[in-house]
Amino acid sequence: MASDTRIPVVLCWHMHQPDYRNQRTGEFVFPWVYLHCLKDYVDMAAHLEAHPMARAVVNFAPILLEQIEDYLVQIERWRNGGATIGDPVLAALVSETLPEAGSPAFLELMDKCLRANADRIINRFAPYARLSDIAELYRSRPDVQRYVSTQFLADLLVWYHLGWMAETVRRSHPVIQSLQEKGQGYTQDDRQALLNVIADLMASIGPRYRQLGAEGRIELAMSPWAHPIIPLLLDLGSARESLPDVTLPAHAQYPGGEARAGWHLEEGRRVFRRFFHCDPVGCWASEGGVSQDTLTLLHEQGFRWSASGDSVINNSFDAAGTSGKKGDERDIHQAFVFGEASPTVFFRDDGLSDLIGFTYADWHARDAVADLVSHMETIAGNAHNGMPVIPVILDGENAWEYYPENGYHFLEELYRVLENHEQLRLTTFRDLVDSPVREPRNLPHLVAGSWIYGTFSTWIGDPDKNRAWDLLCAAKERYDQAVSEGTLTGEQARFAERQLGLCEGSDWFWWFGDYNPAAIVRDFEHLYRLHLITLYETIGCTAPAELFQPLSQGGGTPAKGGAMRPGHADGEGK
Known part of the structure; x- marks a missing residue:
C-alpha cells in the first residue's frame, strides 16, 4: 500500500462487557453478554464479511471472550442432561x-424480557409491542393477573430474543423468519429451535473474527484482561495530570498496582x-486510559500501538507548550510517540466518533454516511x-x-x-505502524487521561467512586496478606488472583455517581x-x-442511558 496516496481511515470497534457472573455459583447475574453476541458481535462480523475490500480494527476485552465460552459450555452441558443453563x-x-x-x-421474568429499547426493538414488532402492553396492564391491575397464562411468558421470552437478534440473521435465517x-403461541419445540440458533450464533463469533483476521481483513487487538484503568492501577495520582484539583481516595496508591497492571x-x-491463535500487535488500553508509565508497560509487554481520545493529545500539546498558531502544530490526525516510550499512539477523532454514537441514529443512512465522509474529506483537504490519519x-x-x-x-x-x-x-493501526504514511511526531510527555474528556473523572474523584476505590484497596491489602502468609495454594490461589482482577475492572467505577440512572447503578454496584x-470469602477473610450496604444510588438521566459518553465535556457529537 506504499504507493496508495489515499488518506488512511481507521475504524476501530471495541467489544467489551464486564464479568456478569457470580463466580461462586457460575450464574450469569445479567444477560448482556449473550444478548450483545446475538445482536451486535454477529452483525459486526457479517457487515465486514459482506465487504471484502473493507478493513477495520476489532478490539476485544478478554473477559468478554471467556464469558462467551462459558455460555457455550453451559448450553452444551444442559443439552446433554446436565445442570440448568446458568443464565x-x-x-x-x-x-x-x-x-x-x-x-x-x-x-421478575416479565420485567427482564422488556429490558430493550422501546422505540427501536419492542415497538418495531407488533406482537412484541402487544406483549409489552399486556405487561403494563399486568402491573397496574392485580385483579386481572389470575387470568394471565404462562403462554404469555413463553411468547414474551421468544420475542425478547427475536428483538435482540442480529439484523443480518433476521433477514436470512429460516428459523428466525x-x-x-408465527407471531404467538410458541411451543416448547419453537423455543428449543430458537436456543439452537442462539448457540450456533455464539459459537460462530470466535471463528468468524479469527477468519477475518487470518485473511487480513481486520486487525484483532485486545484490552487488558478484566478492563481495568491501567494508569490508575499504576498511580492513582495520575488523575491529577489532567485534573489538578481532583479529590482522590483516602488510599494514596493502589497496593502493588504495577504488578497487577502487568498481570x-x-x-x-x-x-x-x-481464541484467535495469534498475538495482538495493539492494545486499546481500557477506556483509552493512557499515561507515560502505561506506554512504558505496553512496550515491555510487546505492544506496538495504543490509542486514546483527542482531548488527551490536546492536553499533551498544552504541556509541551504547543501554541497552535500554525495549522499543523496541534494536528491530531497523525501518529505520535512520547519521549523514550516506543509504542505508537493514535488519537480518536472525537467529533467524528461521537457523530456515530450520538447524532446519526436519527438520520437517513445515506445522509449520515455522506455527512461523515464529507468531514473526512475536509480533514484530508x-x-x-x-x-493525515483519521481514527474513528x-x-x-x-x-x-x-x-x-x-x-x-x-x-x-x-x-x-x-x-x-x-x-x-480503510486500513488498520497495525498496517500504519508497519508502513507509516509519515514519521510519528514525538512529544516529550503524554498527559495521563482517557478518551472521555481527556480525564479520569468517570472513574475517580466522585465520593462514591472514591469510596469504591478505598474498598478495593482494603481488599487488595488483605489479599496481599493472605499471599504473604502462604494461605492461598493451588487452584484457590488461581481463583483468588482472577477474582481480584474482576474487582479491578473499570465498569464498576463508571456507574457510581448520582448522574447515572438509578436502576443501572443498582445493578452494577450490587x-x-x-x-x-x-x-x-476466597482468601478466608470476613468481608x-x-x-453489605449499597455504595451508590444514582438517579440521573444521561444520554443513551449512560452506556456511552461523548468524548468532549462540552457536547455530543461534532
Missing part, C-alpha cells in the same frame, strides 16, 4: 415450566492467543504537513440499538462508500460488592460490613 433468562427460554401469574418470579411470522496484560494476551473509535455494541434495524443500513452504507472511495482508504465479597 435465568436463557434458561427460562427452554424451561418446561414457567412461573405462575401472580408470583414474584413471574413479574418462521418464528417471526492483566499477560492474562489478556493468554486468553487472546487461545486541510492537511498541512504530510498525509467507538464501542462495537452500544450505539446500534438506537439506530433503525440495529444500524444495518448505516453500516452497510459506511462500508460500501469507504471500501472504494477515491480519496480515502455486582461490584458481590465480586468483593467473593474475594474475601467488611459496609460491603
Whole structure:
C-alpha cells in the first residue's frame, strides 16, 4: 500500500462487557453478554464479511471472550442432561415450566424480557409491542393477573430474543423468519429451535473474527484482561495530570498496582492467543486510559500501538507548550510517540466518533454516511504537513440499538462508500505502524487521561467512586496478606488472583455517581460488592460490613442511558 496516496481511515470497534457472573455459583447475574453476541458481535462480523475490500480494527476485552465460552459450555452441558443453563433468562427460554401469574418470579421474568429499547426493538414488532402492553396492564391491575397464562411468558421470552437478534440473521435465517411470522403461541419445540440458533450464533463469533483476521481483513487487538484503568492501577495520582484539583481516595496508591497492571496484560494476551491463535500487535488500553508509565508497560509487554481520545493529545500539546498558531502544530490526525516510550499512539477523532454514537441514529443512512465522509474529506483537504490519519473509535455494541434495524443500513452504507472511495482508504493501526504514511511526531510527555474528556473523572474523584476505590484497596491489602502468609495454594490461589482482577475492572467505577440512572447503578454496584465479597470469602477473610450496604444510588438521566459518553465535556457529537 506504499504507493496508495489515499488518506488512511481507521475504524476501530471495541467489544467489551464486564464479568456478569457470580463466580461462586457460575450464574450469569445479567444477560448482556449473550444478548450483545446475538445482536451486535454477529452483525459486526457479517457487515465486514459482506465487504471484502473493507478493513477495520476489532478490539476485544478478554473477559468478554471467556464469558462467551462459558455460555457455550453451559448450553452444551444442559443439552446433554446436565445442570440448568446458568443464565435465568436463557434458561427460562427452554424451561418446561414457567412461573405462575401472580408470583414474584413471574413479574421478575416479565420485567427482564422488556429490558430493550422501546422505540427501536419492542415497538418495531407488533406482537412484541402487544406483549409489552399486556405487561403494563399486568402491573397496574392485580385483579386481572389470575387470568394471565404462562403462554404469555413463553411468547414474551421468544420475542425478547427475536428483538435482540442480529439484523443480518433476521433477514436470512429460516428459523428466525418462521418464528417471526408465527407471531404467538410458541411451543416448547419453537423455543428449543430458537436456543439452537442462539448457540450456533455464539459459537460462530470466535471463528468468524479469527477468519477475518487470518485473511487480513481486520486487525484483532485486545484490552487488558478484566478492563481495568491501567494508569490508575499504576498511580492513582495520575488523575491529577489532567485534573489538578481532583479529590482522590483516602488510599494514596493502589497496593502493588504495577504488578497487577502487568498481570492483566499477560492474562489478556493468554486468553487472546487461545481464541484467535495469534498475538495482538495493539492494545486499546481500557477506556483509552493512557499515561507515560502505561506506554512504558505496553512496550515491555510487546505492544506496538495504543490509542486514546483527542482531548488527551490536546492536553499533551498544552504541556509541551504547543501554541497552535500554525495549522499543523496541534494536528491530531497523525501518529505520535512520547519521549523514550516506543509504542505508537493514535488519537480518536472525537467529533467524528461521537457523530456515530450520538447524532446519526436519527438520520437517513445515506445522509449520515455522506455527512461523515464529507468531514473526512475536509480533514484530508486541510492537511498541512504530510498525509493525515483519521481514527474513528467507538464501542462495537452500544450505539446500534438506537439506530433503525440495529444500524444495518448505516453500516452497510459506511462500508460500501469507504471500501472504494477515491480519496480515502480503510486500513488498520497495525498496517500504519508497519508502513507509516509519515514519521510519528514525538512529544516529550503524554498527559495521563482517557478518551472521555481527556480525564479520569468517570472513574475517580466522585465520593462514591472514591469510596469504591478505598474498598478495593482494603481488599487488595488483605489479599496481599493472605499471599504473604502462604494461605492461598493451588487452584484457590488461581481463583483468588482472577477474582481480584474482576474487582479491578473499570465498569464498576463508571456507574457510581448520582448522574447515572438509578436502576443501572443498582445493578452494577450490587455486582461490584458481590465480586468483593467473593474475594474475601476466597482468601478466608470476613468481608467488611459496609460491603453489605449499597455504595451508590444514582438517579440521573444521561444520554443513551449512560452506556456511552461523548468524548468532549462540552457536547455530543461534532
